[in-house]
Amino acid sequence: MSRKTMDCRDIPSESKCTLTISGEEDEVLRAAVMHAVDVHGHRDTPEFRNELLKSLKPEPQSATRR
Numbered sequence: 357m358s359r360k361t362m363d364c365r366d367i368p369s370e371s372k373c374t375l376t377i378s379g380e381e382d383e384v385l386r387a388a389v390m391h392a393v394d395v396h397g398h399r400d401t402p403e404f405r406n407e408l409l410k411s412l413k414p415e416p417q418s419a420t421r422r
């Protein structure tokens with residue numbers, strides 16, 4: 357299973373958030389949705405989840421541990 361990372365700095369927002377979330381894709385997505393709703397005031401919609409999913413990146417190899 358490949359791990360993904362989401363970096364809030366890649367997503368334009370007014371709060372200048374620097375959070376990064378790493379894990380397996382569904383874990384990152386779930387945490388990212390909760391974070392976006394909680395901190396950024398987004399609404400949890402299928403469209404928004406899709407947008408988040410597109411912003412996930414593969415986690416750098418050096419940071420991967422088993």
Ligand SMILES: [Zn+2]
Pocket residue numbers: 364373374375391395396
């Ligand atoms: Zn954020």
